[in-house]
Amino acid sequence: MKSFTVAISGASGSVYGIRLIEELLKSVDSVYVCISSQAFSIIKMETGIHLAGKTAAETEKKIQKHFSSKKVRYFSESNLAAPIASGSFRTGGMFVVPCSMKTLSGIAHGYANTLIARAADVVLKEGRKLILSPREMPFNEIHLENMLKLARMGTRIAPPIPAFYQKPKDLNDMVDFVVGKILDSAGIDHDLFTRWE
Numbered sequence: 001m002k003s004f005t006v007a008i009s010g011a012s013g014s015v016y017g018i019r020l021i022e023e024l025l026k027s028v029d030s031v032y033v034c035i036s037s038q039a040f041s042i043i044k045m046e047t048g049i050h051l052a053g054k055t056a057a058e059t060e061k062k063i064q065k066h067f068s069s070k071k072v073r074y075f076s077e078s079n080l081a082a083p084i085a086s087g088s089f090r091t092g093g094m095f096v097v098p099c100s101m102k103t104l105s106g107i108a109h110g111y112a113n114t115l116i117a118r119a120a121d122v123v124l125k126e127g128r129k130l131i132l133s134p135r136e137m138p139f140n141e142i143h144l145e146n147m148l149k150l151a152r153m154g155t156r157i158a159p160p161i162p163a164f165y166q167k168p169k170d171l172n173d174m175v176d177f178v179v180g181k182i183l184d185s186a187g188i189d190h191d192l193f194t195r196w197e
């Protein structure tokens, strides 16, 4: 299936979600994007990228301009009638990168009050790929239980933890390594890092 959903929730590490969308656009037909209101602020604070418009249509235009691609569609987190809120709309799966503990909890408990939680609920019920990149430090027992519950249901838990054996030269290398590992979790090809031989 050549389309994926990418949700960016309000955890630190928004650059991973942005980089993931850039990379996915190289190999898929469509990327459906949902960004929580908190994530818009964090993206701006952490990366300087201002993606929020006054309306969903304006935000979609800004996002398409940022990624120089019309293959990106944007749906607001309150739009529970968006295509990705229904199981009959087929996608290859969904990434939540980064995934806040609040969004993790909503997904783990089926509390589908935002489009991010609803789209993840749909992906789970349809047996499609769900890849979460939970970001918090340290984790408490609630966070760990929520991750374990979802992992037992087949969700890939791919936290944004960099490695150092590939000798990163800069932050970009570290981001690319994490995004590469997230793509690996979905079986999507990339050349973001040199593999261990």
Ligand SMILES: Cc1cc2nc3c(=O)[nH]c(=O)nc-3n(C[C@H](O)[C@H](O)[C@H](O)COP(=O)(O)O)c2cc1C
Pocket (backbone or CB within 6 Å): 008, 009, 010, 011, 012, 013, 036, 037, 038, 039, 042, 099, 100, 101, 102, 103, 135, 136
């Ligand atoms: C600058 C900033 C960084 C944050 N980083 C995290 C984080 O790494 N992980 C997390 O679970 N929450 C983090 N939070 C708190 C979440 O944004 C907050 O719980 C929010 O309700 C999450 O909503 P969302 O999941 O709908 O985006 C952060 C908040 C701010 C303002």
